[in-house]
Amino acid sequence: MWLVQATPYSVPLVVLSVVAFPVLAVARSRFDEPISLSTSQLAAGGALAGVQAYGTIGTWALLRASRSWRIVSGFSR
Secondary structure, eight states: OOOTTOOTTHHHHHHHHHHHHHHHHHGGGGOOSOOOOOHHHHHHHHHHHHHHHHHHHHHHHHHHHHTTOOOOOSOOO
16 A cells, blocks of 8 residues: 555554544444534535545555656756
């Protein structure tokens, strides 16, 4: 798996986030209050999902496009 922000801090946070959602879905029956999100909360969640999707799709597009790029630089390796 290839992560763009693979730092010592980001990997555990991504793993924790991926594990947290299924755990919360299974434990949902323990909570007795119905979920009622305000319009602002729904908009914030939608914006967060949209930004994440935009960044992910853009990264994939740049990665695919960069395979055909020739980079010219003044530095030699």
